Amino acid sequence: MFRSGDNQPMIQRRQRLLGSAYRLFYDEPLHVVRGEDVWLIDRDGRRYLDAYNNVPLLGHCRPEVVSAMSRQAGELNTHSRYLHEAILDYAEHLLGWFPDVLDRAVFGCSGSEANEFALRVARACTGKRGVLVTECAYHGTGFITSQLNGSFHGQRESWIATVPAPDFYRSNPESFLAGIDRAIEGLRRSGYGVAALLLDTAFTSDGIHLPPPEVFGAAVDKVRAAGGVFIADEVQAGFARLGEGLWGFQRAGLAPDLVTLGKPIGNGHPLAATIVRHQHLDAFSRDAHYFNTFGGNPVSAVVGRMVLEVFEQEKLADNARSTGRYLHQQLAQLADRHVRIGDLRGAGLMAALELVDGNAPDQAAAHQVVNAMRQRGVLISSEGPSDNVLKIRPPLTFRETHVDQLVAVLGECLALISSP
Amino acid sequence: MFRSGDNQPMIQRRQRLLGSAYRLFYDEPLHVVRGEDVWLIDRDGRRYLDAYNNVPLLGHCRPEVVSAMSRQAGELNTHSRYLHEAILDYAEHLLGWFPDVLDRAVFGCSGSEANEFALRVARACTGKRGVLVTECAYHGTGFITSQLNGSFHGQRESWIATVPAPDFYRSNPESFLAGIDRAIEGLRRSGYGVAALLLDTAFTSDGIHLPPPEVFGAAVDKVRAAGGVFIADEVQAGFARLGEGLWGFQRAGLAPDLVTLGKPIGNGHPLAATIVRHQHLDAFSRDAHYFNTFGGNPVSAVVGRMVLEVFEQEKLADNARSTGRYLHQQLAQLADRHVRIGDLRGAGLMAALELVDGNAPDQAAAHQVVNAMRQRGVLISSEGPSDNVLKIRPPLTFRETHVDQLVAVLGECLALISSP
Numbered sequence: 001m002f003r004s005g006d007n008q009p010m011i012q013r014r015q016r017l018l019g020s021a022y023r024l025f026y027d028e029p030l031h032v033v034r035g036e037d038v039w040l041i042d043r044d045g046r047r048y049l050d051a052y053n054n055v056p057l058l059g060h061c062r063p064e065v066v067s068a069m070s071r072q073a074g075e076l077n078t079h080s081r082y083l084h085e086a087i088l089d090y091a092e093h094l095l096g097w098f099p100d101v102l103d104r105a106v107f108g109c110s111g112s113e114a115n116e117f118a119l120r121v122a123r124a125c126t127g128k129r130g131v132l133v134t135e136c137a138y139h140g141t142g143f144i145t146s147q148l149n150g151s152f153h154g155q156r157e158s159w160i161a162t163v164p165a166p167d168f169y170r171s172n173p174e175s176f177l178a179g180i181d182r183a184i185e186g187l188r189r190s191g192y193g194v195a196a197l198l199l200d201t202a203f204t205s206d207g208i209h210l211p212p213p214e215v216f217g218a219a220v221d222k223v224r225a226a227g228g229v230f231i232a233d234e235v236q237a238g239f240a241r242l243g244e245g246l247w248g249f250q251r252a253g254l255a256p257d258l259v260t261l262g263k264p265i266g267n268g269h270p271l272a273a274t275i276v277r278h279q280h281l282d283a284f285s286r287d288a289h290y291f292n293t294f295g296g297n298p299v300s301a302v303v304g305r306m307v308l309e310v311f312e313q314e315k316l317a318d319n320a321r322s323t324g325r326y327l328h329q330q331l332a333q334l335a336d337r338h339v340r341i342g343d344l345r346g347a348g349l350m351a352a353l354e355l356v357d358g359n360a361p362d363q364a365a366a367h368q369v370v371n372a373m374r375q376r377g378v379l380i381s382s383e384g385p386s387d388n389v390l391k392i393r394p395p396l397t398f399r400e401t402h403v404d405q406l407v408a409v410l411g412e413c414l415a416l417i418s419s420p
Numbered sequence: 421m422f423r424s425g426d427n428q429p430m431i432q433r434r435q436r437l438l439g440s441a442y443r444l445f446y447d448e449p450l451h452v453v454r455g456e457d458v459w460l461i462d463r464d465g466r467r468y469l470d471a472y473n474n475v476p477l478l479g480h481c482r483p484e485v486v487s488a489m490s491r492q493a494g495e496l497n498t499h500s501r502y503l504h505e506a507i508l509d510y511a512e513h514l515l516g517w518f519p520d521v522l523d524r525a526v527f528g529c530s531g532s533e534a535n536e537f538a539l540r541v542a543r544a545c546t547g548k549r550g551v552l553v554t555e556c557a558y559h560g561t562g563f564i565t566s567q568l569n570g571s572f573h574g575q576r577e578s579w580i581a582t583v584p585a586p587d588f589y590r591s592n593p594e595s596f597l598a599g600i601d602r603a604i605e606g607l608r609r610s611g612y613g614v615a616a617l618l619l620d621t622a623f624t625s626d627g628i629h630l631p632p633p634e635v636f637g638a639a640v641d642k643v644r645a646a647g648g649v650f651i652a653d654e655v656q657a658g659f660a661r662l663g664e665g666l667w668g669f670q671r672a673g674l675a676p677d678l679v680t681l682g683k684p685i686g687n688g689h690p691l692a693a694t695i696v697r698h699q700h701l702d703a704f705s706r707d708a709h710y711f712n713t714f715g716g717n718p719v720s721a722v723v724g725r726m727v728l729e730v731f732e733q734e735k736l737a738d739n740a741r742s743t744g745r746y747l748h749q750q751l752a753q754l755a756d757r758h759v760r761i762g763d764l765r766g767a768g769l770m771a772a773l774e775l776v777d778g779n780a781p782d783q784a785a786a787h788q789v790v791n792a793m794r795q796r797g798v799l800i801s802s803e804g805p806s807d808n809v810l811k812i813r814p815p816l817t818f819r820e821t822h823v824d825q826l827v828a829v830l831g832e833c834l835a836l837i838s839s840p
């Protein structure tokens with residue numbers, strides 16, 4: 001099965017056409033040709049259990065979504081400066097999933113765009129400039145959102161301040177909150193002030209952390225006391241991913257000023273939204289308009305709405321809770337048996353297994369496990385500041401039988417980890 | 421036909437759901453339900469000649485594009501960290517439309533994303549920070565691209581410098597080039613240096629200007645001498661819009677370092693690309709990767725490729741040239757007859773009519789004409805620093821019969837302009 005040479009011509013062609021900035025997953029990259037529910041199928045017909053991709057929220061190639069898209073694309077696809085029902089029906093349905101105070105929806109094409117628009121609103125409604133993010137956050141690929149990422153090398157805009165994530169495995173609540181204090185003070189001294197605290201509510205790229213609500217709330221309170229707003233980035237944690245409520249901020253008992261949505265919102269179609277309180281949007285609108293050529297077009301709108309409908313019909317929030325609970329039970333049993341699993345974190349259908357060698361982050365072990373699992377037909381990945389955290393984040397149609405396959409293969413692969 | 425009350429409930433619903441940042445076209449907004457070639461159809465079945473939308477390059481709801489999208493969406497839609505033929509076939513086809521030195525394609529979801537990525541590359545490959553744009557440019561809706569826009573109110577990042585557009589109706593070559601000199605000197609003194617000159621090659625939002633190649637070239641030379649790169653924003657001018665060559669930079673005899681593509685590239689599907697020289701991309705890749713969750717996914721890639729195929733099969737570049745020539749001949753006759761047309765500019769299927777009262781820009785007249793045409797079933801819009809420039813920018817399937825209808829209605833409406 002393992003024919004490492006076969007992909008070489010295609011990899012070289014890719015290098016020649018797309019160039020040096022793109023990366024591929026896995027030592028032996030996967031050449032996929034078809035997707036179906038929780039399965040990715042390669043060119044040899046081999047089926048891989050997809051335990052990594054959150055974008056196909058309803059499963060790959062969901063027929064209802066494909067049909068809705070095709071139908072609308074054959075009728076009309078144009079921008080939002082004409083009146084059309086689809087964007088309104090979608091906005092109404094989507095806003096129904098949020099607390100009443102979050103009462104306006106603004107559409108874009110990617111989570112990056114949603115976060116960048118949220119930051120524009122934050123600046124306008126606070127009159128301040130500074131932005132706080134965690135050290136290893138991921139908030140997008142735009143000019144500014146890329147500078148907010150932990151992976152950014154280079155000179156950041158000086159109004160961006162980073163704080164340690166609330167990593168209670170390697171740290172404590174004080175270091176997160178002390179970091180917030182320091183950042184606020186630094187932005188105050190430099191004259192920028194605090195416009196926004198932007199946080200992924202599951203701290204996914206920081207290694208997946210779910211701090212106690214009182215710690216999370218204390219950070220938000222500090223930022224609000226400094227005059228800033230709280231933007232909840234739900235691109236990864238949202239849509240019931242965490243198995244309890246629809247949004248990560250609800251799980252933490254928070255009331256954000258803005259919420260940003262991306263990845264799973266269109267089941268793969270390029271769509272994103274910023275949910276905002278009308279007071280903040282009105283402050284933005286005093287001096288600016290918003291227009292996004294593709295954002296909220298009729299095709300994107302019917303796709304987004306169909307995602308919500310199928311999600312509700314299939315009670316995927318319930319599945320995220322129940323299958324998520326089963327997943328975490330099974331992973332806990334593995335963690336009990338494997339000394340190299342230093343910590344198990346996450347909730348619902350988002351799980352992190354921190355691999356260690358003694359106490360030290362073991363990036364090599366994570367790399368080995370991720371690739372060994374891929375060879376055995378199960379797809380996950382790794383992340384975190386030391387890239388030693390196994391990240392499990394499947395479509396929400398993942399069932400107990402898929403958990404069993406995932407955990408069995410994971411167990412096999414953990415046993416392979418080279419001895420220290 | 422004119423029933424201004426009918427749309428009010430929908431406009432109010434829109435205000436309640438989407439809020440204050442969105443705008444609608446026309447005093448009597450258009451409620452569209454269907455699109456077909458160069459026609460938009462409202463809920464009463466009335467057909468409007470679309471002489472404004474460049475996004476449906478091949479005409480609205482082009483069946484070949486809809487079919488390709490639907491077929492691929494039913495098979496696989498995932499990100500670019502797996503191997504897939506579609507993104508490579510598309511990149512190869514697209515790069516074939518560019519000079520050999522522009523040899524890598526990087527994909528995103530919107531022109532904003534393409535421009536923001538180009539600026540990231542510019543910074544990495546020059547080691548400098550400053551960016552030059554024209555005063556009334558439009559380069560997108562991201563955090564930074566929105567600050568590059570003429571419509572931006574607020575405090576720009578201090579490394580953004582603006583220069584007057586090469587407006588030879590109201591100005592002269594010296595003012596554009598002197599502006600470039602001043603901006604370069606300002607960025608040098610502030611320590612930022614010059615990373616990039618980013619220009620829409622038709623200066624569309626500045627009022628549509630096509631400066632002589634030697635003037636355009638002199639500006640680029642000055643920026644290169646200062647260590648910066650030239651980014652050609654072809655989001656509006658590209659895809660043969662100007663009726664001579666595929667790209668605005670070719671018309672001006674320029675060799676850009678990067679080219680950005682958006683709007684028409686997917687005939688309405690959210691897709692964009694940055695075309696870049698491998699040396700510059702390699703400089704970027706030394707410290708960074710690029711990943712865009714939706715950019716270049718298999719669905720977007722087959723859509724983009726089908727757009728290129730239909731464009732070639734139907735010889736739309738030839739049509740842009742011949743129908744564009746006819747359009748400008750007809751508009752020139754109108755301009756001869758109407759003293760309120762101060763200037764006729766543009767080329768191919770992009771035309772600008774500057775409305776004046778004596779010498780002064782006449783925004784009210786432009787507003788009146790645009791709305792009177794909409795009532796008579798022809799859609800255009802206005803733009804420019806004083807919003808007095810009629811902008812004509814139809815799908816590339818526009819034919820002489822459509823030009824006749826457009827020009828007849830335009831003539832009628834010009835006759836309505838209130839006397840000074």
